[in-house]
Amino acid sequence: MLTQPSIAADARIMLSACAAPRRESRDHFSDRFGGRGYDTVEGLCSDPDVEAIYIATPHQMHRDHAVTALRAGKHVLIDKPLCVDLEDAQAIVDCAEETGRHVIVGPSHSFDLQIQKTLNLIESGEFGPVRMIHALNYTDFLYRPRRPEELVTAEGGGVVFSQAVHQVDIVRLLGGGLVDSLCAATGSWDPARPTECAYSAHLTFRSGAFASLTYSGHAHFDSNEFCGWVGELGNDADPDSYGKARSALTGVASASEEAALKSMRTFGGVGALPDATHNEHFGPLIVSCDHADLRPTPDGVWIYADGEKRFVPVPTHGAPRRAVFDALWAAVREDRPAIQDARWGLASLEVCHAILRSAGTRTPVMLNHQVPVRGRS
Template identity: 40%
Template sequence: MEPLRLGVAGLGVAGDVLVPFVDHHPDFVLAAGADPAAPAREAFAGPGRAVFASVEQMCASDGVDAVYVATPTHLHAEHTIAALRAGHHVIVEKPMAVSMASAAAMVEAADEAGRVLLVGHSQSFEAPVRAMRRIVASGELGALQAVNAWYYTDWMFRPRTPDELDLAMGGGAPMRQGAHHVDIVRYLGGGLLHSVRGQVGQWDPGRPGQGAYSAFLEFDDGTPATIVYSGYDHFPSTELTFGIGEAGRPMAGYAVARRTLAAAAGTAEADIKRGGAGAPGRQRELLRGGTHQPFFGLVVVSCERGDVRVSPDGLRVYGDEQAVEISLAGEPVGRSAMLTELADAVRTGSPAVHDGRWGLANLEVCLALVESSRTRSEVPLAHQVPLRR
């Protein structure tokens, strides 16, 4: 079959990181890009790539079959619905929207258009998480007993645009990074969370926005899970993950983000992020793929007869009598797996795993975490869906 022609809506970091994965994927060809910023369009343009000043113009063209929505979170619903109504399939970046109402409208638009809506890129597309889920589902270590996921980063001190730190616009760690954590935990546990009890933190008055969270999650069957995150550039989780970061690359240095941001004082953070300050933005650098397995911090799956965690080249399974290494060599990396999931859903008509309802359920948990912190109470969940096999 002919490759699907993909248009990228939003040519910032997320869109830029996806480009090489599209170029090397047999089911896709990069056909178009849209961004209001002329420099971004000029950097993207090339043979066979049309460029547009607006997402609506790209969606109205006849040169794309699918759209990757990587615009700011508060624009996700608008751009996703426009693409779906124009007859295109959609991958929308996480978190899928800023509100449950917006997310529900996106799901409804996909249903009405008869098109595939996929939510990504999130960490459950990555090979180690998928492999851990296979172990849980197989029952070889007995029933799942707990999932614990902790991540300490420099997220708050990477160059940020205002919307990335504004909760009302889908910003802050509970929305931006919680979307990954919640996705991991729900994927490993089968999807059906029952409730959330958590706290969010704003720990640095000089860096406004919610930069940390701690939460206790409970599945319908009573299985517990914890997610803990800090983006304040103090303790780095790489000390617990063999020195390897979330893209599978060694991460060295202490408080690099703080020093880099301080040294660039006087330069607009949006320019630094795009690499306009004479060097690639830290976010783009951190997302460049490496040769090891990716680590979204420390994730430990506990079953009746063993624990499982990610190792540099696969998984480490700690059983009753010995620890065993499982290689994941040759497994597709997350963004490639994401593209394959969309192509398979489009061509076979089978439902996608990370569809709109899955993304909506993830969003519900992130919003419930913020609400739980505000009310200092447990928040029940009403829109959870099971993991598709």
């Protein structure tokens, strides 16, 4: 549902079929796009007109759905994270390489256009190597309607698997990809939401660069205030809506009632997203190089160089997730793998697991599955 506006704006992409357990979702898809609706993933994967499948199912289903699609000869765009378990992620990596099909893990905020522009500025060499990155985000994530498994860490619930992977992807992309070690702490502060609501992590890259990542989904401070009141999805946020998420849950009497509220946010549910007039973002970010600090924003990138400060605008052109579909097109039509392929997704998932492990043991964790940004040594 969140990606649909960018799909609709891209003439290269045609939505021809879907699979969904809810008849309402299938009927809405057929009414809106004229495509076929299947009640199983296997049915969708058998459709000869489908070249690529976007998997946006719950995290714990990703392995089965991705492997089914790959073995049917389909390319796969899979929502982050790649999986919950590292073993499942490795199985997707292996299947993609065995079948010769492409996997792209996204949309994630590493595809945001201003992040892509920041990467271009880094790779230009004008400002020297990356030395330090700071990423910060405060949201109401844990207090939005959730299915029961979204509050169970082992099933992919909490902020680490769903949210840290965004920050990890961004920081790995801009820092070269190869995280060497990390130390982290997590917070679980509400017995009614018994999973991680916050984390802070310090990452060291093989290059010697380092990064700090901090996130809270505890629904108090909103870091959109630091981003000109632009929401995560690029729409204008309302500074007067403070407390809305927590307030909406006060009248929910059961887990099933909350799950029903969550289902209304899926495709075919009630309500439409506001138009995005800015790029999507994932909170304040500063990248320090030898000769400049780079600060991506929802509208572009601020450059604080040795002798000047300047702004590089990055327009959305009506499709905030365009870079995702640039990567998909290049993979399917030109056989060019994306940076955020299955091995990249495995590496980012490894960092998420390391955050939980370091927090649990209060010790540093070394990383073993890291890969560089494609095209860089």
